[in-house]
Amino acid sequence: MRQKRRKPQRKPVKTICILALSFAVLSGCSDTAPLNPDANSVYNEQGQKAVKVFKVIKQKIGDPLERNAEVLSSAQFDVISKVSGDVEQILKKRGEMVQEGDVIVKLKSGELTTQRETAALTVQTAQEAIEKAKVRAKKETENQKSDMNNAIQKKELAMAGLLRTYNKMKNDYDIGLVTKAQLYQMETQMMDARLDLDQLKQKATMLEPIDATSELETQLKTAQIALQQIDQTIKNLEIKAQVSGLLTEMPLEAGMTLQPSSPVGIIQRLDPIKIKAQLTEEETRHLSDKKELPYYVTGTKQMLKGTISYVAKVIDPQTKAYEINLQVPNKDLTLKPGMKLMVQMSEEKDQIVLTVPTYAIVKEGDAAYVYVLDGDTVEKRSVQLGRLNEPNQEVLAGLKEGELVVKTNPNQLRDKEKVHMTAVEEQ
Structure with a gap:
């Protein structure tokens, strides 16, 4: 019996292929679906846009701001000659450290020596004249007292004689x-004599020493003042350091003649010492509430602090920068003029600031905005931006830590628009 020829059974193979293709399509759809929310806004069943948000946090925006600086003397003092004279001795040399009061140069002047001898002799003469005048005045005063006492005694004797005569006349x-x-006439004589006696006694009690020295004392005082002035001038023959510091620029030689106000040298004060830097306008904004700034010597890592002593209010037209000065104690003279430093306008703690990702910011001209989520509504909030460190930017004003800001497609949102939040993610 003739057997029928069977055809190959392809149905199971076809079924397997269809299932495999369906599985691949489904797998592809599931892999691409999570990318859509970040690429384009989607809508929920109420027609609201679905958005993702992040919490505003503080984080490091960058490294501390630093600027090159230079060490300078805090002040320079001109040393000058106050009197004329010849250089007799040079006690301090250029480049030496001097202390306040140290003698730098000694001058000599024969003219001043002569003037002092003359002034001293004038004082001595005036003093001797005063002593002689006092002796004479004492003698004259004693003579006056003696004469007055004699006159009183005579009056008293005369008074006694009148009294006896009066008593006899009364009898x-x-x-x-x-x-x-x-009798009445006699009584009148007695009264006049008693009155004269009383006046003499009153004069005796009021008798004062003779002043014969007032004019001489004025002359003595004038001579003493002249002597003091000459002595002060002689003291100025010793040219001293008015402050402690480094002595520079002293072009003197022994035997040179100096006149009043002649330059002797310059003293640079090194304690405290000054640190000078030039800042940009942006950098000066970090100084508003600071009284001190950290600094370190180039090539080292030891961080120290200096007090801000000066900040320029206007830009220097030559350097196109704002000058800032720090004042630093320098007792051990570690810092010297000409040394290079680095000054920090901000510290590590200043770098921890509020930030937002740059893709969450909407720019409109010079203005910047972000969309802040409040419940199911977004608010278009103006923000003031600071430093940029991709992908984050500092927010100086307009946001608070912990607020929710939209990160997906902010350019497609409107102020006060209702949205549907799908997730809270990290920045």
Whole structure:
């Protein structure tokens, strides 16, 4: 019996291929689906845009701002001659450290020596004249007192004689030998004599020593002042350091003649010492609330601090920068003029600031905005931006830590628009 020829059974193979293709399509769809929310806004069933947000946090925006600086003397003092004279001795040399009060140069002047001898002789003469005048005045005063006492004694004797005569006349009046007029006349003489005696005694008590020295004392005081001025001038023959520091620029030789105000040298004060730097306008914004700034010597890592002593209010037209000065104690003279330093306008803690990703910022001209989520509504918030360190940018104003900011397609949103938040992600 003739057997029928069987055809190959392809149905299972076809089924397997269809299943494999369907699985691949489904797998491809599931792999690409998560990318869509970040690429384009999607809508939920209510027609609201689906957005992802992040919390505003503080994080490091960059390294501390540094600027090259230079060490300078905090001040320079001109050393000058106050008097004329010849250089007799040079005690300090250029480049030496001097202390306040140290003698740098000694001058000599024969003219001043002569003037002092003359002034001293004038003082001595005036003093001797005063002593002689005092002796004379004492004698004259004693003579006046003696004369006054003698006059009083004479008056007292005369008064005693008048009293005896009066008593005799009073007895004679009682027996009729003296008239009443004669007795009255005698009483008048006694009263006048007593009055004269009382006046003499009062003058004796008010008698003062004779002043014969007032004019001479004025002359003495004038001579003493002249002597003091000459002595001060002689002291100025020693030219001293008015401050402690480094002595520079002293072109003197022994035997040179100096006039008043002649330059002797320059003292650079090194304690405290000054650190000078030039800043940009942006860098000066970091100084608003600071009184000190850190610094370190180039090539080292030891961080020190200096007090801000000066910040320029206007830009220097030559350097196109703002000058800043630090004042630093320098007792051990570690810092010397000409040394190079690095000054930090900000510290590590200043780098921890509020930031947002640059893709969350919407720019409109010079203005910058972000969309802040509040419930189911977004607010278009103006922000002030600071330093940029891709992909993050510092926010100086407009946001608070912990607020939620939209990160997906902010350019497609409108102020006060209702949205649907799908996730809170990290920046």
